[in-house]
Amino acid sequence: MVLQLFEGEKIRFAAFDAEKDAEVFSKWTHDPEYLRLTEFEPARPLAPFHVKKKIEELEKEAGRDFYFFVIRMKADDRAIGFAHIHWVEWNHGNAHFNMGIGSPNDRRQGLGGEALQMLLRYAFEELNLYRLTGHTFGYNDGAQKFLAKHGLQLEVRRREAIYRDGRYWDALTYGILAEEWTAGNK
Amino acid sequence: MNDSLFTGTLVRLAAQDPAADAQTISNWRRDTIYTRWLEVDPVLPPQLKQTRERIERPHSERFYPFAIRALADDKLIGFVILLRVNSHHRDAYVGIGIGESEYRSKGYGTDAMKLILQFAFQELNLHRVSLDAVATNARAIRSYEKCGFVHEGKTRGAEFRGGIRDDIVTMGVLREEWERNGTGNQVDR
Numbered sequence: 001m002v003l004q005l006f007e008g009e010k011i012r013f014a015a016f017d018a019e020k021d022a023e024v025f026s027k028w029t030h031d032p033e034y035l036r037l038t039e040f041e042p043a044r045p046l047a048p049f050h051v052k053k054k055i056e057e058l059e060k061e062a063g064r065d066f067y068f069f070v071i072r073m074k075a076d077d078r079a080i081g082f083a084h085i086h087w088v089e090w091n092h093g094n095a096h097f098n099m100g101i102g103s104p105n106d107r108r109q110g111l112g113g114e115a116l117q118m119l120l121r122y123a124f125e126e127l128n129l130y131r132l133t134g135h136t137f138g139y140n141d142g143a144q145k146f147l148a149k150h151g152l153q154l155e156v157r158r159r160e161a162i163y164r165d166g167r168y169w170d171a172l173t174y175g176i177l178a179e180e181w182t183a184g185n186k
Numbered sequence: 187m188n189d190s191l192f193t194g195t196l197v198r199l200a201a202q203d204p205a206a207d208a209q210t211i212s213n214w215r216r217d218t219i220y221t222r223w224l225e226v227d228p229v230l231p232p233q234l235k236q237t238r239e240r241i242e243r244p245h246s247e248r249f250y251p252f253a254i255r256a257l258a259d260d261k262l263i264g265f266v267i268l269l270r271v272n273s274h275h276r277d278a279y280v281g282i283g284i285g286e287s288e289y290r291s292k293g294y295g296t297d298a299m300k301l302i303l304q305f306a307f308q309e310l311n312l313h314r315v316s317l318d319a320v321a322t323n324a325r326a327i328r329s330y331e332k333c334g335f336v337h338e339g340k341t342r343g344a345e346f347r348g349g350i351r352d353d354i355v356t357m358g359v360l361r362e363e364w365e366r367n368g369t370g371n372q373v374d375r
Contacts, residue, residue: 156339
C-alpha cells in the first residue's frame with residue numbers, strides 16, 4: 001500500500017493557492033501553444049484575477065466532484081502545472097481528467113509522467129473509480145505518445161471535431177481501467 | 187429556400203410548451219429503461235416541476251430542444267435536442283427519445299433525427315454532429331446508422347447498471363457525408 005498520494009519523487013500535488021498561483025497560471029495563458037495543447041475553448045489570455053475566478057467557477061459548478069491539483073516542484077515549491085479530475089459519474093465509476101505543464105522548459109523531463117501516475121493513483125486508490133477518461137487533439141502528437149506510454153488506450157476518434165488554423169482535426173479520447181493500471185503497477 | 191425545415195414524412199419538430207407538454211414528457215420518465223438509455227445520472231421518479239423548469243429554461247445558442255409530433259394526429263411522441271453546440275469548432279451532440287412506446291421501431295425517431303441533422307447542417311451550419319449511445323441499445327444504433335452516423339469508437343465499460351458493465355458507443359456524421367448521402371433530401375420530398 002502506498003500511503004503518500006500527494007508526494008512524488010520530484011513533484012507534489014498541492015491545493016490551488018490564489019495568492020501564490022494565479023500569477024504564474026496567468027503567464028501560461030499568454031502562450032497560445034500551451035492553451036491549444038490543453039483546452040477545447042478558444043485560446044484567450046487571462047489576468048490573475050480571471051484565473052482565480054475561473055477556478056472558483058469550476059469548483060462551484062462541479063461542487064465536490066472537482067479535484068484540482070497544482071503540480072509543484074518539491075525542490076523549490078515552484079508551480080509547474082495542473083492536474084484535475086472532473087465530471088465524475090459516481091454511479092458508473094467513470095471520470096474525466098486534464099493536465100498540463102505550463103512552461104516548455106519543464107516539459108520532456110518526466111514531470112508530467114510522474115503527475116499522471118499520481119493522478120491515476122488518486123483516481124483508482126482514493127476515488128475508487130472503475131475507469132478514467134482523457135481527451136486530446138489530432139495535432140497533439142506529444143500527448144498521444146504520452147498517454148499511450150502510460151497505458152491509456154485510444155478509445156474514440158471524433159473525426160474533424162476541432163477547427164483550428166483553418167482546418168479540422170480529430171478529437172481523441174483515451175481511457176484506462178483501474179484493473180489495467182493496477183496490473184501495470186505490479 | 188427550404189420551407190419544410192421542421193417537417194418530415196412522419197413527424198414534425200415543434201417547440202416544447204411548458205404548460206401543455208410537461209405532464210406528458212414527465213410521464214415518459216416512469217419507464218426506467220427509457221430514462222437509463224437517455225441519461226448518465228442515476229434515474230429518479232418523474233418530477234413534473236423539474237420537467238417544467240427544464241422546458242422553461244431560457245433559450246441559448248448551445249442548446250436547441252424540440253418536441254417530436256406525429257404528423258398524422260399531431261400527438262406529442264418524443265423529444266430531440268441539439269446540445270453542447272460549439273459554434274467555433276462547429277460541433278454539437280444530439281439526444282433523442284421516443285417516449286410513447288407504441289411509436290418506437292416505426293421510423294418516427296429516424297425521421298426526427300433526419301430533421302434535426304438538416305437543422306444542424308442547414309440552419310446552424312455545423313460541420314459535424316456527435317452522439318453517445320449505450321452499446322446494448324441496438325434499436326437506437328440501427329436508426330443512427332440509417333441516418334448516416336458512423337461508429338467512431340467505444341468508451342469501455344463506462345455504463346454500469348443492474349450490475350452489468352457496458353460500453354458507450356460514440357458516433358458522428360460529417361456535413362460532407364450528410365450531403366453525399368442525400369439524407370437531407372429524403373426528409374421532406
